[in-house]
Amino acid sequence: MALRIDPEHRRFRDIVRGKIRQNLRQYISSGQLIGRKGKNVVSIPVPQIDVPRFHFGNQGQGGVAQGPGKVGDVIGPGQPDEDGAGKAGSEPGEHVLEVEFSLEELADILGQELALPRIEPKGKERLITQRDRYVGIRRTGPESLRHFKRTFRQALRRQIMMGHYDPKRPLVVPVREDRRYRSWKTVPMRQSNALMVFIMDVSGSMGDEQKEIVRIESFWIDTWLRAQYDGLESRYIVHDATARAVDRDTFFRTRESGGTMISSAYRLCAKMIAEDFPASEWNIYPFQFSDGDNWSSDDTSACMEILRREILPSVNLFCYGQVESPYGTGQFIKDLDDAFKGEERMVTSEIKSKDAIADSIRTFLGKGK
């Protein structure tokens, strides 16, 4: 039902969206949204927006109420400190507004705020295939599509209406007008398929903080790409000295230790693409996160080789994000940059802290590939 207040409600939601847009960077780097993901909605806590007035700060004011109890009895938990002074809105005060956004809306805001271009899928992937789906019933059609049950039901109905039906001798004979046929609708199916491969270094040098950054960044990349493609597959690879494919959950939770041989992950990734995701049909986006500390320079040159020969030719974009770790040398990003100077499909970015996540996302996705 349309309500008179709907425009006002929409306006309010727009204002809230504006607030979220303003503070998007803060939301991106805080990572608190990820835990709040429902099926298709994210509920975002925004500080209550209200009309400011001259009014009393609430601290310690209390009040008057009724009931049993003696002096000193606790009647309720306090609210977080809010004496009004200090930084504006840095801490959520007592009033927090939960606003729900669908993932598409969120991706939309992300796209606008970080000025991300819409992704142009590979030319042939825009092919639209058509599929017929049987969705209805009609009175005419080929005999091969006749719907027997509906036809007989119609016949029964007709006979009852006309008084020809005799329950003692339940004979139902359809005539021509009773016949019912299945009908179909042609549904266009878009075949822009995309594959995300997330590769993470889980060697001993990657601490919890580094993984948190990876986790937040992959959430946003995931949200954005999902808004761009209808069919989106994701694969997860973790590696130390050896690589293995894991599910999403394990990807974010594992903690292994040991050396680092990036080539093992590249081999696995190349194999995955070659076997399951032919480059002619898929838009492929590998995202690799590491602290940039590879085992040996021999292995690094092996990596470059695999990248050049097998991975890069079949992907839309290869993104390498290097998180800063106290242990690593951070050499790998330099090696990549040297080896692939001028290669459009190779994007590297250093993620020094959580605050750098937004910029890193822009570096990765800002090319619209």
Add this chain to the structure above:
Amino acid sequence: MQHRKSRLPAYLLDIQREIEEYARGYGLDFWDVSFEILDYKRMQEVAAYGGFPVRYPHWRFGMDFDRLSKSHVYGLSQIYEMVINNNPAYAYLLEGNSLVDQKMVIAHVLGHVDFFKNNYFFSRTNRHMIDEMANHATRVRRHIERLGLEKVETFLDSCLCLENLFDPMSPFIVRHAAEPPPQEETPPVELPRLRAKGYMERFINPPEYLEKQRKKLDGERDKPRKIPREPERDVLQFLLEHAPLEPWERDLLSTVREEAYYFAPQRQTKVLNEGWAAYWHSKLLTQKVLKPSEVIDYADHNAGVLASAPGRFNPYKVGLTLLRHIEERWDKGRFGKEWNECDDYDARRTWDKRLGLGRQKIFEVRRLCDDVTFLDEYFTADFCAENQFFSFSRDERSGNYEIDSREFQKIKDKVLFQLTNFGEPFISVQDANHANRGELLLAHRHEGVDLHQDHARATLEALARIWRRPVNLHTMIHDKPRLLRYDGSAHSDEAG
């Protein structure tokens, strides 16, 4: 789809007539009440609009609607009754409520309408507000069409920040009683001289001294008069008169002011008004209206309305019990000098002079009181103890709210403090030409509680948008006088 405007179905109309009949029998005096049945969505909409079917467009109503519908979805709240102070009065029933609930709401609403009609504090409100609100809506829409939403909304936001800066008593004060006609010539003022005997005059009041006095007087006469002459609490009115406003801005500001004044008595009489309505719904239903089979349901719902959660001051309950307390006192003659001076516990306990003045007394209270006078006059130590009142505050260490006192005087002070000026700070205009620079100076009369500082700063920004010159606010922060200033681009804060 059109909004369904369902007038009351016949069986409910019959019930309404029946309850009205009983209510008149008790002496209630109300306007015609037109009930409308709404589904819960429409109910939330109307509630967000403050009870009115139409308001001017502003996102704040959308926000209230958002909050109401969320708390409905989560089962936190249900809107019981809503009634508009208007002649004829309009009230709403929720579609799908049980018959007992509808009866209760109808009776409750009659109590409110009687109160609107007869309480002194409502006597200056516009009784055709429903039309007025629609006019406001049309005017604001017209401004939006002409100037664009952004511009109008931004200005409305600023006005709404100042919504509470008015003087609820001002409709009752006759001001500027016919300015005396300006006199052509001011009568010559006699120069003040020091007293002296004739022969000493030349020495005690020498010509130089007289000349100095003359200059001082002239200086005073030429000094520009201060605006406002007295501190002005109706900041909104002051801005309407003195701020450099465009006609449309003036219109918006006066709209906001008019609505603030309209709603003020409802906030001033929350406890008494709700108490009065609760008194009458309970009296009418239990004495007259209910069938025996309905009593349990009624008692259940009534208990919900009157529930007092820890830490909550329930105006329905406090108002109702206090009215009943007054009724009992005046029925039994527990008032006056004799009663006040009696300190024999037994005598007081069994005191009953069979005066039967209770009903008459509570009708008097409903005519004359607002919440402050109601509680100031009748919230007695006996009442306080009988009803287990306590005051609570936040414990600094644990951060929890704790009962801090059961002492009558403390409790009463706190109650009155929270009710005085709606529990909001007293702010007045001091000077429109502060520091001789055309700046506006407001002052907060500090009474122990500091202002919320972030909001105070934001409000100053709004004020500066309207005043178009720097604005200042005198207040106290942590017991030290401060002058908050906003010059249109930056805040400053100095000892003042």
